[in-house]
Amino acid sequence: MERRIFTPLAQIPKALKDAIIATEDTRFYSHYGVDPMGVARAIYQNFR
Numbered sequence: 001m002e003r004r005i006f007t008p009l010a011q012i013p014k015a016l017k018d019a020i021i022a023t024e025d026t027r028f029y030s031h032y033g034v035d036p037m038g039v040a041r042a043i044y045q046n047f048r
Contacts, residue, residue: 025038
C-alpha cells in the first residue's frame with residue numbers, strides 16, 4: 001500500500017523541478033506535450 005501525499009506544484013522547489021526536467025526531457029519547454037525528436041529517436045531505436 002502506498003501512502004501518497006499531494007504536494008501543490010508551488011511548494012516543490014524550483015531546483016528540484018529543474019533537475020527532473022534536465023534528466024527526463026531537456027526540451028520540455030520547447031514542445032507542446034509530444035517531443036517529435038524524442039518520438040523519432042524512439043522509433044529509430046525500436047527498429048534498430
